[in-house]
Amino acid sequence: MFGLKKKDKPQIDKEQLELIKNAQRRIKQKKRLYIHFVIFLIGAVFLIIANTVLGIGKNTMFFGINWFVYAILAWLFLFLYHFVNVFITSKFMGKAWEEQQLAKLVNQQKIRIEKLKQQIEKEDLPIAKSEVFKQQNSKVVNNLTIIVAAGENNEIGKDNGLIWHLSDDLKRFKALTSGHHIIMGRKTFESFPKPLPNRTHIVISRQANYKAPEGVIVVNSLEDAILKAKKDTQPFIIGGGEIYKQALPFASKIELTRVHSNFDADTFFPEIDKTLWKETANIFHTKDANHEFEFSFLTFERK
C-alpha cells in the first residue's frame, strides 16, 4: 500500500494536440456550411412560395424576370462564397498553411545567417585578426621623432663626434627640439661639452650606476626612455647610431638633414625603408660661407 506508484499520465505531444484542434475546427466549419445549405434550400423554397403562391411582389420584375430569382441567385452566390471559404481558403490557406509559410521563412533566414557567418569567417575574420595582430605588434609611438643629419651614405659620426658644421642645421635642431625631451645614447651624451639648454635629457646606458649631471634622466633601456617622455607632445630621438637603429621601429616621424656629400665615418644611420615611410617635405639649402656642403631638410612620415 505504501509502494503505490503514481499512474503514468498519457502523454499527447504538441503536434498531436495541434492536429486534434485542427480537426475540431474543420468539423465546426463543415457543420456551419451544412446548416447554411439547409437554410438556403428552405429559404429558396420560401421565396418561391412567397411570390408564386402568396403573391408577394407578384408584379415586381427586372428585365422580365421575377425578383425572387435574383434573391435566390444572390443567396446562392453567398453560399458558394462560404463553400469556397471552407474547402479552399481555410484548407489551403488556413492556420496550418500560415505556420508552414512562417517555418519556410524562418528556414530561409537561418540559411542566410549561416551563409553570412561563413562569409565573415572566410573574409572578414582574417582581416580583423591581422588588424589586431598589427596593433598588438606595432611599436610605433605617436609623434616620437627621430632627428638626424646624415651624408649621402648615411654617415653620421666619427670618433664620437660630428663630421661637419652646418650652422643652419644646428639652428633647426635647436628650434625643433627646444622645450621637448631629447633621448640619446650614453656616447652621444658624452660627445656634448655640457647639456643643451631648454631640453630634458634622457640618457640611455646599460651601466647600473651611470652618473650624469643634475636634471639629466638616466635609464637602462630605450623603452624606459620613451616611457619617461610619454607626456611630451613630441619627444625626440637624437642619436647616435646604436639608438637610431633601435628606435626606428618606434618612431612615427624622421627629420633628416641630408648632407649632399660622402664622408669618412664610423657611425651610420640605418637605411630608410621607403615602403614604410613617405617623404612629406624637402627643402634644399645651398653651399655658402657658413655651409661647406649643400644639404636638404627632409621630413618622413610613417605610412
Ligand SMILES: NC(=O)c1ccc[n+]([C@@H]2O[C@H](COP(=O)([O-])OP(=O)(O)OC[C@H]3O[C@@H](n4cnc5c(N)ncnc54)[C@H](OP(=O)(O)O)[C@@H]3O)[C@@H](O)[C@H]2O)c1
Ligand atoms: N649626425 C647626427 O645627427 C648624429 C646625432 C647623434 C650622434 N651622432 C654621432 O653618433 C656617434 C655616437 O653613436 P654610437 O652609436 O657610437 O653611440 P650611441 O648610440 O650614442 O650610444 C651608445 C650607448 O648607448 C647605450 N645603449 C645602447 N643601446 C642600449 C640599450 N638597448 N639599453 C641600454 N643602453 C643602451 C650604451 O651605453 P653604455 O655603454 O653606457 O651601456 C651604448 O654604449 C657619435 O659619433 C656622434 O657624434 C651623430
